[in-house]
Amino acid sequence: MAIVEQQRDSRIDLSGDVRRRRRESIVKALFFAAAAISILISVAIVLALIGKAWAFLTSIELNQLWGNGWFPRRGRFDLSALLVHTMMITGIAMLVAVPFGLGSAIYLSEYAKSGVRRVLKPTLEILAGIPSVVLGFFALQFLTPNVVRGIFPGAQSANFLAAGIAVGILTIPLVASVSEDAMRAVPGSLREASYGLGAKQWHTALRVVFPAAISGILAAVILGISRAVGETMVVALAAGLNGIMTFNPTEGGLTMTGAIANLAVGSDQVAGDVAAFQSLFFVGLVLFVLTLGLNVISGRMVRRYRQRY
Amino acid sequence: MKSRTIRLLALLGAFALVLAACGGDGSGETTTSEAAADTTEASAEPTTSAEGGEGGDLSGSIVVSGSSTVEPITARVGEAFDGANPGVATSVEGPGTGDGFARFCAGETDISDASRPISEEEIAACEGAGISYVELHIATDGLTVLTSPENEAVTCLAFTDLYALLGPESEGFANWSDANELAAELGAPNAPYAEEPLVITAPGEESGTYDTFVEFVIADFSEERLGADNDFTRADYNASANDNVIVQGITENPTSLGWVGFAFYEANQDVLKALEVDNGESGCIAPNADTIASFEYPLSRPLFIYVNTTDLANRPELTAFVDYYLSDEGLAAVADAGYVQLPAEDIEGTRAAWTGAMG
Amino acid sequence: MTVDTAAVTTTELVRRSIEGRRFSPANAIVGFALLFTLLSSVLILVTLLADTIAAALPVFASRGLGFVTSSLSPTAASAGIWQGIMGSLALTAFVIAVAFPLGVAAAVYLEEYASDNRVTRFINANIRNLAGVPSIVYGILGLFLFVEILMRGVFGAEGGIGGRNVIAGGLTLAVLVLPIMIITTSEALRAVPGALREASLAVGATRWETIRHQVLPVAIPAILTGTVLTIARAFGESAPLLLAGAQLSLFFSVSADASFVDLVTNQPYTALPIIVFNFARQPQAEFVSLTAAAIVVLLVMLLTVNAVAVLARDRYERRYR
Numbered sequence: 004m005a006i007v008e009q010q011r012d013s014r015i016d017l018s019g020d021v022r023r024r025r026r027e028s029i030v031k032a033l034f035f036a037a038a039a040i041s042i043l044i045s046v047a048i049v050l051a052l053i054g055k056a057w058a059f060l061t062s063i064e065l066n067q068l069w070g071n072g073w074f075p076r077r078g079r080f081d082l083s084a085l086l087v088h089t090m091m092i093t094g095i096a097m098l099v100a101v102p103f104g105l106g107s108a109i110y111l112s113e114y115a116k117s118g119v120r121r122v123l124k125p126t127l128e129i130l131a132g133i134p135s136v137v138l139g140f141f142a143l144q145f146l147t148p149n150v151v152r153g154i155f156p157g158a159q160s161a162n163f164l165a166a167g168i169a170v171g172i173l174t175i176p177l178v179a180s181v182s183e184d185a186m187r188a189v190p191g192s193l194r195e196a197s198y199g200l201g202a203k204q205w206h207t208a209l210r211v212v213f214p215a216a217i218s219g220i221l222a223a224v225i226l227g228i229s230r231a232v233g234e235t236m237v238v239a240l241a242a243g244l245n246g247i248m249t250f251n252p253t254e255g256g257l258t259m260t261g262a263i264a265n266l267a268v269g270s271d272q273v274a275g276d277v278a279a280f281q282s283l284f285f286v287g288l289v290l291f292v293l294t295l296g297l298n299v300i301s302g303r304m305v306r307r308y309r310q311r312y
Numbered sequence: 313m314k315s316r317t318i319r320l321l322a323l324l325g326a327f328a329l330v331l332a333a334c335g336g337d338g339s340g341e342t343t344t345s346e347a348a349a350d351t352t353e354a355s356a357e358p359t360t361s362a363e364g365g366e367g368g369d370l371s372g373s374i375v376v377s378g379s380s381t382v383e384p385i386t387a388r389v390g391e392a393f394d395g396a397n398p399g400v401a402t403s404v405e406g407p408g409t410g411d412g413f414a415r416f417c418a419g420e421t422d423i424s425d426a427s428r429p430i431s432e433e434e435i436a437a438c439e440g441a442g443i444s445y446v447e448l449h450i451a452t453d454g455l456t457v458l459t460s461p462e463n464e465a466v467t468c469l470a471f472t473d474l475y476a477l478l479g480p481e482s483e484g485f486a487n488w489s490d491a492n493e494l495a496a497e498l499g500a501p502n503a504p505y506a507e508e509p510l511v512i513t514a515p516g517e518e519s520g521t522y523d524t525f526v527e528f529v530i531a532d533f534s535e536e537r538l539g540a541d542n543d544f545t546r547a548d549y550n551a552s553a554n555d556n557v558i559v560q561g562i563t564e565n566p567t568s569l570g571w572v573g574f575a576f577y578e579a580n581q582d583v584l585k586a587l588e589v590d591n592g593e594s595g596c597i598a599p600n601a602d603t604i605a606s607f608e609y610p611l612s613r614p615l616f617i618y619v620n621t622t623d624l625a626n627r628p629e630l631t632a633f634v635d636y637y638l639s640d641e642g643l644a645a646v647a648d649a650g651y652v653q654l655p656a657e658d659i660e661g662t663r664a665a666w667t668g669a670m671g
Numbered sequence: 672m673t674v675d676t677a678a679v680t681t682t683e684l685v686r687r688s689i690e691g692r693r694f695s696p697a698n699a700i701v702g703f704a705l706l707f708t709l710l711s712s713v714l715i716l717v718t719l720l721a722d723t724i725a726a727a728l729p730v731f732a733s734r735g736l737g738f739v740t741s742s743l744s745p746t747a748a749s750a751g752i753w754q755g756i757m758g759s760l761a762l763t764a765f766v767i768a769v770a771f772p773l774g775v776a777a778a779v780y781l782e783e784y785a786s787d788n789r790v791t792r793f794i795n796a797n798i799r800n801l802a803g804v805p806s807i808v809y810g811i812l813g814l815f816l817f818v819e820i821l822m823r824g825v826f827g828a829e830g831g832i833g834g835r836n837v838i839a840g841g842l843t844l845a846v847l848v849l850p851i852m853i854i855t856t857s858e859a860l861r862a863v864p865g866a867l868r869e870a871s872l873a874v875g876a877t878r879w880e881t882i883r884h885q886v887l888p889v890a891i892p893a894i895l896t897g898t899v900l901t902i903a904r905a906f907g908e909s910a911p912l913l914l915a916g917a918q919l920s921l922f923f924s925v926s927a928d929a930s931f932v933d934l935v936t937n938q939p940y941t942a943l944p945i946i947v948f949n950f951a952r953q954p955q956a957e958f959v960s961l962t963a964a965a966i967v968v969l970l971v972m973l974l975t976v977n978a979v980a981v982l983a984r985d986r987y988e989r990r991y992r
Contacts, residue, residue: 023877024877027879031780033776034779034780034784035780035784037772037773037774037776037780038776038777038794038853039794040777041794041797041801042794042797044801045797045800045801047812048808048811048812050815051812051815052808074517074547102708103711106704106707107708107709109705110702110706110709114702127712130716132974132977133973134907134908134909134944134969134973135907135909135910136907136944136948137723137969138719139948139951140951140962140963144726145719160560161550161552161557179712194686195686198685198686198689198690199689203690203695203698204686204695204698205698205700205702207686208701232805233805233807235910236909236944240948240952243552244551244552244553245551246547247548255550260805263811263914264807264910267810268913283811290808295800295803302799302800371928372926373926383745387745387920387922388746390922391744394924398926398927398928400926401923401924401929401939402923403920403924404920404922404923405919405920420833554952554953556953556954556955576954649745
């Protein structure tokens, strides 16, 4: 029918049936709406956090945010304690995740034969799929009595070391997979040139490929940091409720995520427009901004190495 | 290829629908059948009496929140009640006495479990929201002050001793002896203390157990010495919401100090040493079922449930629930959970309060 | 993604022909050290599983599958995880129903329709950032948007559980996994050869007809693999549900004669990871083995899902590369 219509029309109209075109634009509009929802979600997150966070900030003295311990019920909102504790967990986690994650990545990328790879790589993927509550329980029941108390017999039952190690274990697969991607993106010609100049395999891997992939590897580490900062269930179970700032890894304390979880499951007086409840949103906002910043930096680094190769 | 994909998608979709539908009937049916089977093991008597087994024709929902100390009691009652009344959706949570009251006075819960009496601010909040309630005393617990069995130095501590060691002015005292000066000032009978490390493991601020300790032991002194708004313990101790962790913390340290509910002490008697407590007039009293039930032990505390009576006439399921709770079978959960039963006259008093509120 | 096995083989050939078969101690040491890190990760996984299974055995030995079919109870001897399994499955069904169509649609738009301009790049960057937001922040979003505003404000859910229903929880999880869904689907679509699209357009098909009849059928296996992995992720999440209202209690029940609508809007619910969290917090010693047993069930369900996805991915990679 379309051909008959075209023969009648002197201009050749290639755009076709009106119904098809209309269906096409409807479909396109629907799909655009779906994509735009992602923007709406971001806006919603910011709105959800900002309103009550602002209400919280305006209801307290700003100097309350520094020093004196995090005891929302007593009106003591020491954000610095939460930040320090978060950094401690993240630091310990990175001490575990970077060596094991990077080492695994270098091995898988430069050394492993495809058979070995096919067997061992899924292990990392399985580790990535383990829910964080499981790691929290592992930290509480295995790491603290056997590992932490093995080295430091006087450690408390809730301590940063166990929680930090567990968060590190969680982060190993992420660091490994992103670094491995970065190293595999390095073209084979670089390696071949290195061999041609007489370098051994280990020298090539560590002194040629690794530096070539450095921005991707840094991106992996930063992503790992972001993941460790945002981890909640492990610290809720294994890091304790201590609100006073401590630098001792054999003690425990509230991190930012731990404080939010605590406020939510009712460990501090919540519900309603009390400052304690609103502080939940404030800490959430700080957490959101921090992880967003880390992710943006990491994204820039990934783009840099993707561009180069 | 295409038909296979369609079949796969259809299978996924059907699977999801079936699960969602099953989730509806499955959990309901299994809950009641399992709960009914379980309650015959858990509680001493079968739920066939008129009290709990009123019939499966009740419907609606009952939401309970509040103290994690009272939660085990109410959860057992709820389980038994649910077995006999599967049409009622029951939920029992234990986020803490303070949080429970916040939700109760916002009208979100029907019953608030509490390990301390309702406070002034909470009463005002409930009044402001137009919520009327009745306070029902259902069990008694005793805060047991603990140390390690290896600690020979102390057997009894008075309230003044406890304030010197645990009060807001004691922040930073790392040894027992650091508190000697403060103790002397207060006239504490068991000072001076040994020069041993003072390792404190105790409930955190969210728990009613903490609140009760502060109210009984700390508040009077802190108000007198420091003015109002200072009724807290020192902040630098190992706080934990988990009584097991507290017990562990006490056991591991030869000169530890802390406190838990009596049920926990009883369950771990072999690894803990309970200190006798003296409130200044009572003399040194040791905690046991008798001294706690009679309130002779200075740190005995009543456990309550607060029931929302605002709309009771239209809530037959709530009335039935509380009726069952206060019946002999329901109150058997108190002993099951390890708490101290009320003596008979007090039970009658509670039942009278309930009858009064219903009418 | 960036698998280039041909280049590795060439490089390996080059390396062998230059280095010869000489043994290099330095190489062996470094290689072994690196292998050690990888094997340690395997060892950690094995330890985790072994320790958990060992702790869980007493429960299964004494109660068998009764543990899986019982409901929550304050008495450790009768507590079971059935409500958690049902709740998690219901939440997962919800997540599929919401995140799958939305995710695929969004990815189709971004890969097939959108031109490479500022708006598109901004949307893509935004999605990548959303994928990295901590899950507890999504919990705050769920509390604010789905529980307070949607359920209580719009639908007026009062009393009872006051808006903390499966729908709010499901929406929270769906929003959490949506960015991941979009990213994996985008990658699946990108892997479809451009020639396929060009040929289809050349014979006069519209964009949508091309997508529907040519691109999607080729990409569906990879999309489904990504979906399955997303489901596994949603299944194991607990932090958002803590805030969005899953029951964190030793006992709760739903009304036995509740209709389906009533069930999803007015009845309490919980999820398996939340039960694990709650059991882990309980002080009674018996709950330790109960927690381990609940973890074993959770891991079995997750490993099954992951294994299916990995197997499907391997088959897909071999067929469509």
